[in-house]
Amino acid sequence: MKQNMIVCGAGIVGMATALGLARAGVKDVMLLGPAPKLPLMDRNTFHPRVYAISAASEKFLSELGVWSLMNTERVTRVEAMEIKGDAFGALYLRAWQAAQTSLTWIVESGEIERVLQQALKVYGVHWIEDTLEAFERGCGQTNRGTELQASLWVAADGARSKLREFAGLRYDETSYDAVGVVGHLTTEFAHQASAFQWFRPEGVLGILPMPDTDDGHQVSMVWSLKTAYAETLLAMSAERQREELAESLGKATRGRLGRMTLRSQLHGFALTLASSPMIGENVALVGDAAHRVHPLAGQGLNLGLGDAQALVEVLIKREPFLSVGDPTVLRRYRRSRAQALLEMRLVTDGLKRLFDQTLPPLPWLRNAGMSLVDRIPMIKRLLIEAASRSA
Ligand SMILES: Cc1cc2nc3c(=O)[nH]c(=O)nc-3n(C[C@H](O)[C@H](O)[C@H](O)COP(=O)(O)OP(=O)(O)OC[C@H]3O[C@@H](n4cnc5c(N)ncnc54)[C@H](O)[C@@H]3O)c2cc1C
Numbered sequence: 001m002k003q004n005m006i007v008c009g010a011g012i013v014g015m016a017t018a019l020g021l022a023r024a025g026v027k028d029v030m031l032l033g034p035a036p037k038l039p040l041m042d043r044n045t046f047h048p049r050v051y052a053i054s055a056a057s058e059k060f061l062s063e064l065g066v067w068s069l070m071n072t073e074r075v076t077r078v079e080a081m082e083i084k085g086d087a088f089g090a091l092y093l094r095a096w097q098a099a100q101t102s103l104t105w106i107v108e109s110g111e112i113e114r115v116l117q118q119a120l121k122v123y124g125v126h127w128i129e130d131t132l133e134a135f136e137r138g139c140g141q142t143n144r145g146t147e148l149q150a151s152l153w154v155a156a157d158g159a160r161s162k163l164r165e166f167a168g169l170r171y172d173e174t175s176y177d178a179v180g181v182v183g184h185l186t187t188e189f190a191h192q193a194s195a196f197q198w199f200r201p202e203g204v205l206g207i208l209p210m211p212d213t214d215d216g217h218q219v220s221m222v223w224s225l226k227t228a229y230a231e232t233l234l235a236m237s238a239e240r241q242r243e244e245l246a247e248s249l250g251k252a253t254r255g256r257l258g259r260m261t262l263r264s265q266l267h268g269f270a271l272t273l274a275s276s277p278m279i280g281e282n283v284a285l286v287g288d289a290a291h292r293v294h295p296l297a298g299q300g301l302n303l304g305l306g307d308a309q310a311l312v313e314v315l316i317k318r319e320p321f322l323s324v325g326d327p328t329v330l331r332r333y334r335r336s337r338a339q340a341l342l343e344m345r346l347v348t349d350g351l352k353r354l355f356d357q358t359l360p361p362l363p364w365l366r367n368a369g370m371s372l373v374d375r376i377p378m379i380k381r382l383l384i385e386a387a388s389r390s391a
Pocket of ligand 1: 008009010011012013014032033034036050051052053130131132133156157158159161162163180181182222269270286287288289295298299300301302303304
């Protein structure tokens with residue numbers, strides 16, 4: 001089967017890329033990959049993975065026509081952020097301090113997947129629910145033996161991308177020797193549309209606001225913990241996990257949200273920092289297939305959506321005499337992403353390393369720095385704008 005473009009991988013980034021191309025009027029674009037499973041949710045059940053969606057991603061999803069399709073009862077507006085150092089340092093960012101109504105939105109992965117699938121159907125995008133098993137110079141073969149050919153293949157098949165590997169593209173990966181442990185919690189006190197972050201000796205703890213349930217107030221936790229401890233925690237019985245987290249979260253958050261009770265299964269994701277050349281012969285990489293960052297800034301998906309948006313724009317704006325797989329076009333895509341990717345890599349990795357240091361005077365300095373920034377409105381406004389604008 002010969003196509004103009006094939007997007008390999010039907011995660012959020014792959015679906016957004018295919019939809020962006022279809023909406024721009026590109027006819028022969030195909031999506032290849034298993035469709036995400038969407039179990040039925042009710043007001044007391046939530047997908048394990050939730051994302052902090054930046055203003056830039058919200059704008060892109062709106063342009064794709066899917067933001068307004070999301071169930072508003074499952075989207076939580078974040079109006080403030082409290083960031084605490086590992087000693088006395090503290091930084092409070094509030095949307096109104098930069099004349100904004102929100103910093104970011106918290107949305108379940110499944111809700112974004114649902115609306116993207118719906119829109120892809122409306123646009124009649126050809127979707128092969130299979131996996132790529134072989135690829136060479138623009139020609140691929142799926143697990144069920146379908147032969148595919150395209151001028152441009154978009155690798156959106158995640159961190160373990162087969163397409164990237166078949167195309168012989170590098171993936172420079174550094175392990176943080178840490179696991180992001182995620183789960184939903186019931187809290188004694190309301191989050192009041194705030195997100196929280198604690199830079200702790202055992203790792204960065206992020207608490208994101210979620211809709212209330214019949215059990216009370218709800219938040220989602222992302223805790224990057226050393227691999228050994230995370231594995232011990234994940235292997236515990238549900239009862240033991242609840243006890244362990246009630247105690248360790250109480251200590252880490254100093255009771256900020258009162259009693260915290262685990263109300264879902266815990267899941268773990270190995271944390272790595274990764275980068276790639278972004279392009280190859282007839283191939284462009286997007287999302288986790290192209291890069292990964294530490295989740296402390298909650299920006300991985302936002303970066304991937306930024307890739308999707310940039311690639312669509314470069315492709316539709318190319319000169320009519322250039323094919324979609326032309327190296328000049330692909331190099332434009334790589335250039336358009338270079339700065340955003342470098343900035344996010346430096347910020348997330350730099351912060352992680354800064355809070356890993358235990359030798360004096362670094363612990364004092366980083367906490368003093370945070371508290372100082374908190375007292376300078378100008379810098380705070382810039383930080384708030386950056387937090388809501390990224391990727
Ligand atoms: C703990 C944690 C918390 C995070 N929190 C946030 C957050 O708050 N905000 C944020 O922006 N980001 C966050 N991230 C990052 C985010 O999860 C990822 O960046 C995002 O999921 C990447 O999306 P993707 O579509 O590129 O890849 P994936 O979601 O991995 O999708 C890849 C798709 O490719 C398919 N596929 C795989 N192999 C093949 C094949 N051979 N052929 C065809 N299809 C294939 C898979 O089935 C899958 O559907 C977090 C990450 C972690 C680990």
